[in-house]
Amino acid sequence: MVSECTGLQKEGGLSFSHGQSRSFVNVEGMEDQGKGTNPNPSSYSLQADLVPSFVSDEEAKLIFETGKNLRIFRAHRPEHPLSETEAWGIKAPQLEWKFDWAHMKSVVEKANIYEKNLVAAIKQHGKRGTEAIRLTSETQTCAADHAENLVWADDNVQKRYIEDLAMEFDQSPLPSRTLPDELHDIVLLSLSPSPSPGTTIFAPPFSLVSALSFSPILHTQARLLNAALLRHFFRSCNFRHHLELQHRYHLFGDGVFATRLSSALFSPDLETAERHRGILKTGGSMGLRLGVRKTWPPASSELRLALMGVIGDTYFASTRRDHNENQPNRKRELPGGLSFSIRELSDAEIETIMDPDGLHALDFLRLQYAPPKPLDAIITPASLQKYDTIFRFLLRLLRVHFVTTHLVRPHPLRNTHRARTQRPNTSPTITRFTLEAHHVVSALLVHFSTSGVTEPWTALSARLDAIERRLAHEDESGQYGTHVTEGPDALGALHAAMLDTVLGALLLRGRQARARDALEALLDCVLAFAKFSQWQEHGDSGTVQQSGADAEIEADARYKGFRAKLSLFLDACKELSEKKGRGAVDPTWLAGAARARVSGEGGMIERLILALEMSEYYGLPVA
Structure with missing residues (x-):
């Protein structure tokens, strides 16, 4: 057998x-x-x-x-x-x-x-x-x-x-003068014929x-x-190219893709993809305009119009491995059928995406990819599920970062006469909230994209580079199968370890639920404040602007709530950082200098805490 x-x-x-x-x-x-x-x-x-x-x-x-x-x-x-x-x-x-x-x-x-x-x-x-x-x-x-x-x-x-x-x-045995007599006798005794025929103890x-x-x-x-x-x-299978594809799109490693996707989903400057009776499309770039529209979720036709070309244009504009590039009459296809699709959601999750101002409004959007055989031995369904989890988290963070950036640099809304006639809100509490929210979200995005994604990915790339160098050395020396002993299972283990490291750095593992829930509450608070700030500055149909005193009282309450949620998040992170090595991802899959950079889950969380409050500012009571 x-x-x-x-x-x-x-x-x-x-x-x-x-x-x-x-x-x-x-x-x-x-x-x-x-x-x-x-x-x-x-x-x-x-x-x-x-x-x-x-x-x-x-x-x-x-x-x-x-x-x-x-x-x-x-x-x-x-x-x-x-x-x-x-x-x-x-x-x-x-x-x-x-x-x-x-x-x-x-x-x-x-x-x-x-x-x-x-x-x-x-x-x-x-x-x-x-x-x-x-x-x-x-x-x-x-x-x-x-x-x-x-x-x-x-x-x-x-x-x-x-x-x-x-x-x-x-x-x-031949006599030997180099052995002591006692040892010589022991060896002779051990090799002497056994009483049982056909058996020997020298085995x-x-x-x-x-x-x-x-x-x-x-x-x-x-x-x-x-x-x-x-x-x-x-x-033969372009394994590195397919793996790099996941980094570019699932992990937002391609800056052009991240920028175009952010613009298509959030920018108020693009023409809306919604259909309105009696209004013709101008043929310009269209987007979903999340944050300034009233109807949600969008129809499938709107998604296709808004996201058309976001992946294909960025891929074919930058990659040099397009095998259809010299065949203009043949439709160019993305590797693995990479495209946007709709995620299957439970009834409870469907309820959360109905709110356009909530953090989970885009949870229905996912990337679809099917690795070609035999690469599915490494890019397994389990790893694709982890990529999807990371993509959903980074998309939420990308949205909040877009919102806070435009709070710092106000973006006039189209077709809103109040944006031209009303004076910008000069409340010191709103200004303070705006600057601190932008600092926190920017620090989170920088940390998660560099320490959380880039460093583990770079470490994995270094390991794969070393394997390819050893393969080339085998070919040059004619020693087949001597320097490289890893198989598909070892590559799959390296790939899975990298994803687990990223999940731990992004607070997406099961035992990090307290810190993750605190982070989601914090980001929800920022989105709610952005909506409040928009109402105060530009007004909204069906709402009545508050007086200056009432607006200042509500802004102060929202700011204190933001500080309280941030404090809870930092406390949860400190608790995780104190539990180093307890269930954390083992960084032994890294090699050399990469292991020093990716210092494990506890070290990454310590760096996040340091980036958010180097001077322990958020540990002080609110003035």
Whole structure:
């Protein structure tokens, strides 16, 4: 079963198939493995309860991951020597139980010969492209030179080898004058014939027999397969490009995209995408104008008009990897079908988005992306869910930052005569509130976008750069599968660790609920104040402006509420920073200087507290 699972033997229905109790690998939704199907990594699962007791957890995981990766590789590179070793004249060694050191040494020799032959075929395949060929005469000569070492190639050779080995072990050890007499006697006693015929105490512990019998061959297969898969991911599937796509759009790493999206959603200068009876569109840029419109949520047609070209224009204007650029008659498509879409919401969440002045008004908007196979082994549905959570949080913060920026620099509303006739509000409390809110929100945005997103992402990029350099060094030195031992699962773990670090820095993990709730209450308070300030300065239909004294009293109350909510948020952050290492993301996935920059979740929160109140201003009572 292990030989079939790892590709050392043709499958006979014992490894990756349905309803086989002899297998500890379960496959869901795959009826015809190896016959033109395109497997999904999430279809495979390890059934730990069916793993034999003498197989360690590490060995079981190695067998499972090798089998899963092999089937993913076969679906995309069927002509590769690792996919069909026999078609290249390579006979994989059989997995057999061995119970003494001499035979276990032969297992290592078989693994080395198998690796040498397979590496030669892989190099030849790389020179000839994707054309399936047999082993060249040079490779066959190399295999023939080592044929005498393949003691299992012929039954007679195997029998003679065992007889010669038994005769050598039956001989008495040669006398040695360098050993103390006592130690010499102990060794002779240990090697003396046992009363029970056919047994000897000079053998490895029985608990290690399975590992010593199988591990050399299994590790060779796994190492070469990982090396081939990583080359396929990085060089054929544009893995780095698809990963960078998530940073540019889900994590707002593209400044042009963030600016255009902010303008399309919030700018009052753009023409509204709403349909009004008797009013024709001018054909200019249109937006949703959230914050100055009365109807919400927008219709799907409004979303399409407002967000048209926001992603496509920024992508095709900056990327150099557009494979359709030289084909003007063909419609250019975004990788993974990247586009805006509507998020599925519960009834309670639908209620929250109905308020255009609330923090959750845009929670229905999401980015849709489907990674191409086999990159879905790394950019998994779970990681895409984390990207979506981060995108929703950063979009909320982007909106509040847009609002506070225009409070500091007032933006006249269109078609509002009061903006031209009324004198700007000169209340000192409103001015104080405006400046402090802008400072707090700007500090939050800078911290979350740099310490929260950029630093972990840069650290992950550095790790991937190092892997690519090691791959190039292997190619130059001809040492295939020696410097790079990571596989798709290791890349997926690095990717998941980066996302967990970002979630922790953005206060989006489950145990950070108190700080997150306090932050949302603080941002809601800022949005409510922005609406109040707009009413006081420009008025609004259906509302009556307050007198100066009443407005000042309400502004003072709102300011004190803002300070109270900010104080609660800072207290929650201080509580988190004091719990360093308790459930925090382990930064050991980072390397070198990157680990010093990304100092873990506790260090990031301390930096946030410092950015908000270096002089402990917000710890003082409100004057």
